Amino acid sequence: MSDEQRTPVTLGGLSEDDPHLQPASAHPKRAEAIIAVTMFLGLVLCAAFGACYWVNAAPWTLGATLGGGLSFLGIGMAAWGKYLMPRGPFVEQRHPLAASQDEREAFVGSIVQRGGSLMKRRKLLGGLLGGGLGIFSVVAIFPLLRSLGPLPKGTLFHTDWRKDSYVVDQGGRRVSVGDLAVGSIMTVFPEGTEDTDRGQAVDQTVLIRVSNESFTTQKGRESWAPMGYVAYSKLCTHLGCPVGLYEQQLQLLVCPCHQSMFDVTNGAIPNFGPAPRPLPQLPLYIDAAGFLRSQDGYNQPVGPGFWERA
Amino acid sequence: MSDVVVTRRSQRKALGQFGQVGKVIDDLDDRLGIAKGGRSFLDKIYPDHWSFLLGEIALYSFVVLLATGVFLTFYYTPSQALVTYHGSFLPLDGQKMTEAYFSSVNLSFAVRGGLLMRQMHHWACDIFVGAIVVHMARIFFTGAFRKPRELNWIIGLTLLILAIVNGFLGYSLPDDLVSGTGIRIAYSIILSIPLVGSYLAFWIFGGNFPGNGVFERFYIAHVLLVPGIMIALVSVHMFLMFRQKHTQFDGGGRTEDNVVGKPFFPVFMAKTTGYLLIIAGVIALLAAFAQVNPIWQFGPYEAARISYAVQPDWYMGFLDGALRIWPSWSFHSFGHTIPLEVTIPAVVLPGLIFNLAFAWPAIERRFTHDDEFHNLLDRPSNRPKRTAIGVALLTFLFALFVASSTDVLANFFHVSLNTVLIAMRVIVLVTPVIAYVVTYVICKEMQAVRGAGRRKTANIVSRSHEGEYTATPSPVYPDDRHDKLEPIPVPDFISAPEPDVVESGVRTVER
Numbered sequence: 001m002s003d004e005q006r007t008p009v010t011l012g013g014l015s016e017d018d019p020h021l022q023p024a025s026a027h028p029k030r031a032e033a034i035i036a037v038t039m040f041l042g043l044v045l046c047a048a049f050g051a052c053y054w055v056n057a058a059p060w061t062l063g064a065t066l067g068g069g070l071s072f073l074g075i076g077m078a079a080w081g082k083y084l085m086p087r088g089p090f091v092e093q094r095h096p097l098a099a100s101q102d103e104r105e106a107f108v109g110s111i112v113q114r115g116g117s118l119m120k121r122r123k124l125l126g127g128l129l130g131g132g133l134g135i136f137s138v139v140a141i142f143p144l145l146r147s148l149g150p151l152p153k154g155t156l157f158h159t160d161w162r163k164d165s166y167v168v169d170q171g172g173r174r175v176s177v178g179d180l181a182v183g184s185i186m187t188v189f190p191e192g193t194e195d196t197d198r199g200q201a202v203d204q205t206v207l208i209r210v211s212n213e214s215f216t217t218q219k220g221r222e223s224w225a226p227m228g229y230v231a232y233s234k235l236c237t238h239l240g241c242p243v244g245l246y247e248q249q250l251q252l253l254v255c256p257c258h259q260s261m262f263d264v265t266n267g268a269i270p271n272f273g274p275a276p277r278p279l280p281q282l283p284l285y286i287d288a289a290g291f292l293r294s295q296d297g298y299n300q301p302v303g304p305g306f307w308e309r310a
Numbered sequence: 311m312s313d314v315v316v317t318r319r320s321q322r323k324a325l326g327q328f329g330q331v332g333k334v335i336d337d338l339d340d341r342l343g344i345a346k347g348g349r350s351f352l353d354k355i356y357p358d359h360w361s362f363l364l365g366e367i368a369l370y371s372f373v374v375l376l377a378t379g380v381f382l383t384f385y386y387t388p389s390q391a392l393v394t395y396h397g398s399f400l401p402l403d404g405q406k407m408t409e410a411y412f413s414s415v416n417l418s419f420a421v422r423g424g425l426l427m428r429q430m431h432h433w434a435c436d437i438f439v440g441a442i443v444v445h446m447a448r449i450f451f452t453g454a455f456r457k458p459r460e461l462n463w464i465i466g467l468t469l470l471i472l473a474i475v476n477g478f479l480g481y482s483l484p485d486d487l488v489s490g491t492g493i494r495i496a497y498s499i500i501l502s503i504p505l506v507g508s509y510l511a512f513w514i515f516g517g518n519f520p521g522n523g524v525f526e527r528f529y530i531a532h533v534l535l536v537p538g539i540m541i542a543l544v545s546v547h548m549f550l551m552f553r554q555k556h557t558q559f560d561g562g563g564r565t566e567d568n569v570v571g572k573p574f575f576p577v578f579m580a581k582t583t584g585y586l587l588i589i590a591g592v593i594a595l596l597a598a599f600a601q602v603n604p605i606w607q608f609g610p611y612e613a614a615r616i617s618y619a620v621q622p623d624w625y626m627g628f629l630d631g632a633l634r635i636w637p638s639w640s641f642h643s644f645g646h647t648i649p650l651e652v653t654i655p656a657v658v659l660p661g662l663i664f665n666l667a668f669a670w671p672a673i674e675r676r677f678t679h680d681d682e683f684h685n686l687l688d689r690p691s692n693r694p695k696r697t698a699i700g701v702a703l704l705t706f707l708f709a710l711f712v713a714s715s716t717d718v719l720a721n722f723f724h725v726s727l728n729t730v731l732i733a734m735r736v737i738v739l740v741t742p743v744i745a746y747v748v749t750y751v752i753c754k755e756m757q758a759v760r761g762a763g764r765r766k767t768a769n770i771v772s773r774s775h776e777g778e779y780t781a782t783p784s785p786v787y788p789d790d791r792h793d794k795l796e797p798i799p800v801p802d803f804i805s806a807p808e809p810d811v812v813e814s815g816v817r818t819v820e821r
Contacts, residue, residue, distance in 0.1 A: 062598070067595030187614050272727065
């Protein structure tokens with residue numbers, strides 16, 4: 001190909017036999033044949049897609065026919081553009097986007113002088129309009145404060161665990177002293193909340209039975225784990241995922257989200273991972289009928305940290 | 311009595327040289343004045359380079375997203391109301407679930423073509439975000455964001471953020487166990503913002519987790535609010551590109567003042583429509599053969615349940631990785647808590663990265679004092695510091711992405727989680743530095759190699775009748791015969807390309 005043919009020309013005013021307007025392919029006939037076969041395949045597959053859809057064939061056949069059909073048509077079309085359309089190259093001049101200096105000054109003048117004199121002459125109106133819109137922009141935030149949601153107030157600080165709450169499982173059955181084998185765990189809720197969103201999301205607590213019957217997780221919590229039943233909030237203190245994995249040998253609770261590990265034997269203090277605080281422990285007792293109940297609610301907010309938390 | 315006989319031929323003659331099409335255009339131009347602009351639109355020259363295709367991938371996967379998304383809206387119910395499943399997927403039979411999850415499973419199994427559409431939608435999203443990132447990398451490394459295109463850089467970056475946000479919203483809608491955990495994490499991240507966190511979280515979710523009417527809100531944001539903004543921004547993005555014309559690499563007669571390539575009609579139109587079909591086709595093939603997000607395997611979301619070894623969609627990976635490896639430093643004082651273990655990796659870090667990207671055109675201009683118009687692209691090797699910074703940032707993000715699978719890595723390599731965690735902390739900090747140095751050195755080396763980045767020309771070896779061999783270099787490609795990059799008077803931040811020094815021992819080929 002000569003240099004002349006590769007020199008870009010402008011699109012307009014070319015004679016029909018100009019080399020720039022010839023197909024890019026050296027063998028247009030052959031290219032056309034290949035493209036025709038490709039497009040025919042695409043056409044057939046698109047029809048096959050219709051047939052598959054009509055008879056409700058398996059999803060993968062729908063995808064295969066649709067994907068194949070569109071791809072072959074697309075490949076044919078792109079090849080048509082690349083090999084059979086004018087080879088160019090063509091050139092187009094860029095024109096500066098900026099206006100002339102005069103025009104620009106006239107525009108700025110319109111804004112500054114006309115607008116400026118307007119505001120100078122009618123200061124009161126301008127002030128009122130600005131003030132009104134200013135008030136409106138403040139008022140427009142009210143929906144945030146009044147309708148989008150309740151204000152947090154104390155909700156983040158408390159759970160539904162109260163003094164003497166019965167410990168129930170996911171199905172609402174009260175947990176009694178023989179229900180849990182040593183070394184196993186279950187997810188429990190305060191009675192009455194196991195079916196509620198809040199119970200599921202906030203009150204969820206993991207109950208573990210350890211082998212040591214006089215189990216003390218930390219100083220001052222001597223009576224919290226009767227007969228080896230120990231209960232911690234199931235909300236990870238990192239991001240609130242349920243701490244759902246229990247490593248029985250090492251007595252670790254593991255959060256599957258970001259791998260924080262909490263030492264069950266030592267007040268659920270995190271000994272690995274990004275969680276900053278121990279899981280709050282729920283003080284338990286066993287009542288005369290043998291049911292597990294809470295001595296009191298959690299003594300601190302459960303779950304991830306937030307600004308208002310002390 | 312009229313003696314005018316209306317024949318086909320006379321009708322055609324009355325229509326003029328261009329027949330029916332001409333008549334329609336005449337009528338339209340009379341009323342709308344479309345001929346002048348329309349002609350320049352059809353004649354507009356589009357430069358050709360493989361890397362210019364990346365933005366088109368993003369655009370067309372967005373088109374696929376809109377099309378498949380409309381299909382999904384017909385069958386999805388955004389509701390937290392509880393129902394019991396009695397559908398065609400037996401393992402879930404009798405399970406209580408929200409209508410959101412119920413309708414998502416149902417549209418996968420009971421709606422004809424539903425599973426394909428859902429899979430295509432998910433794949434298109436993953437490809438969309440990926441294409442935006444790669445497209446932005448191309449823009450960054452070739453300096454296409456420079457004057458006059460700073461605004462389009464900012465719009466594109468905004469689109470990336472919106473795409474990530476909308477991807478997360480859409481990922482959340484099926485209310486399966488995995489996505490529900492994702493929402494829980496998002497809630498806690500919002501909660502971690504100092505001062506206003508709890509208020510923001512309550513406003514967005516309508517209360518304490520799991521909130522009220524979350525799916526209604528997420529749904530309308532996902533299908534109307536965010537896509538509406540995105541369509542508007544994409545339109546502006548395209549309009550600005552059209553008005554400012556494309557950038558191009560130098561060579562082959564391309565200068566700062568022209569555009570060399572092929573016209574929109576018919577060449578570019580044929581190619582780009584072909585690309586649209588190919589991209590839609592490939593997405594459909596992926597949807598057919600590569601399962602993505604099988605929500606029926608995860609089960610419905612229950613706040614007290616959780617799955618194991620799950621990762622978010624890939625574009626959220628860097629955040630998840632940062633959350634995993636950041637140490638557990640929490641701030642408690644003055645009766646307040648700042649959960650730094652969350653705020654820094656999940657709020658401050660992405661904020662810094664995106665703001666750095668937004669400000670990059672301004673930052674670079676501050677160092678280069680370069681206020682010229684640029685329509686010719688840089689070769690990345692000619693801008694070693696910019697290239698090295700870009701590679702370092704991408705390396706940093708990729709290392710964070712890898713860190714989002716610490717548990718999987720620990721299982722795979724049979725090492726303790728602790729080892730993986732510490733290793734990832736080191737890798738995240740060290741690899742960007744190495745990447746910077748290595749990239750910088752490679753760029754410098756490439757500058758010193760004559761003809762790097764140019765096509766090689768053949769040597770024509772011929773044998774004479776006497777049997778003597780001679781080698782003569784073939785003619786140079788006209789495309790490759792061009793001047794060096796225009797030298798810009800800049801301080802040392804961007805070093806000008808080094809002159810071609812022929813050192814001893816370096817073989818140079820005359821071209």
